[in-house]
Amino acid sequence: MLKIAVCDDEQEAVDKISQLVSQILTESGEEILVSGFLSGEELLCGGQYDLIFLDIEMRGIDGIKAAQRLREHDLSAEIVYVTNYEKYALESFAAHPFDFVVKPITKDKLSAVINDFISSRRDNKGTSPVIELKSVEGILSLELNSIYAFETSGNRRITVHTEDRKFEVKGAINEMISLIDPHRFISPHKSFIINMDYVKSIVNCDIYMSNGLIVPIAQHKLKSFRERFGNYIENYIRQEQK
Numbered sequence: 460m461l462k463i464a465v466c467d468d469e470q471e472a473v474d475k476i477s478q479l480v481s482q483i484l485t486e487s488g489e490e491i492l493v494s495g496f497l498s499g500e501e502l503l504c505g506g507q508y509d510l511i512f513l514d515i516e517m518r519g520i521d522g523i524k525a526a527q528r529l530r531e532h533d534l535s536a537e538i539v540y541v542t543n544y545e546k547y548a549l550e551s552f553a554a555h556p557f558d559f560v561v562k563p564i565t566k567d568k569l570s571a572v573i574n575d576f577i578s579s580r581r582d583n584k585g586t587s588p589v590i591e592l593k594s595v596e597g598i599l600s601l602e603l604n605s606i607y608a609f610e611t612s613g614n615r616r617i618t619v620h621t622e623d624r625k626f627e628v629k630g631a632i633n634e635m636i637s638l639i640d641p642h643r644f645i646s647p648h649k650s651f652i653i654n655m656d657y658v659k660s661i662v663n664c665d666i667y668m669s670n671g672l673i674v675p676i677a678q679h680k681l682k683s684f685r686e687r688f689g690n691y692i693e694n695y696i697r698q699e700q701k
Contacts, residue, residue, distance in 0.1 A: 461489055464505060466496040466525070467514035467541065472564070473497065476512050476541070479569050487577065499525030507591075507600060508536050510557070510576055515542040532626070535589050535600045537579075539572055590638045592619065592628040599626055607657045607670050609635050611650040622670050642691075647676040647684045655691050 461484065465476045473495040484491045496502040499520030502511070511529075515522035526538050537557035541564065557579075558572045592599045601619065608620040611632045619626040635652055646652045647666060651674045659669045664681060666674040676684050 461491045461510065462506075462508045463491055463493045464496060464502060464508040464511040464513075465493065466499065466502040466511065466517075466522070468497055468517040468519075469514075470497065472514065472541075476564055476569070479564065479566050480512065480573065483566065483570050483573050487573075489577070499528075503528055507533060507598060509580075510537045510539065510573075512539050512541055512560075515540055532594055532596050532599045535602060537576060539576075592626075592638075593630065594626060594628045599628055601626070603638075603640065604654075604656075606639075607654055607668050608672055608674060609652040610674075620668075620670065620672055645684065645687055647674060647680055649677065651675075655688060658688065661685070661688070 463480055463484075465473050465480065467473050467476070477493045477495050481491065481493050494505060494508070496505055499513075499517055499522065502513070502525055503520070513522045513526060517525075520528070522540060522542070526540075529536065529538070539558045539560055541560050541562065543562045557576060560568050560572060588603050589600050590603055592601065599619075601621070605621050606619060607622065609632060610618045610620065612618045612627065615629060615631055617628050617630055617632060617635065619628055632646070632650065632652060639652065643656060644652050644654055653666060653668065653674055657669045658666055660667045661676075664676045664678065666676060668674060
């Protein structure tokens, strides 16, 4: 089921967009749930969604600020900005929107965006599973392929490293094992699990990740890690040559 959110501080706009979105997706055979919100504050308390239609100009928290706060704990939701003015397009890209729709909203405009969204989901289906982790601020959704490393930070807290972000989640490092791909992730040290896709180099007992993170290798794991990483690289090369 697709979960869709529509956020605008005008009830008429929420109703119109919700009606059109429901009509378009129902006609395409999708099972959906559409929820409406009248403020950015309400949206941020509303849970996880696959696609969000978000008005930029709203009272209170505007759409750009709401999207930036949303991205602090959800990197997977697709955001479509809705506004009266094209001038906001550049600023809005900071939260990596899926698309940008200028009012007045019509069925044709929404159909084009939704068709692109459906096509994108089908093209990317299965390429990178999304895992959900408990953070201090709520549920954090991350694509597994976006994770560079998990690092123990004490008191049942784990720091999740991505390319340019860090997220603090609840739990122990050994609890991450059941959530990850064991062929791609490995634990070179009791405090770390790393994604071998992002290993830049290995120098002595240190792993240099491509995002700048330096991960130690425990002395007793050095031999097994080098063997495991070597096998991973050989397998990767074979896959590339096919």
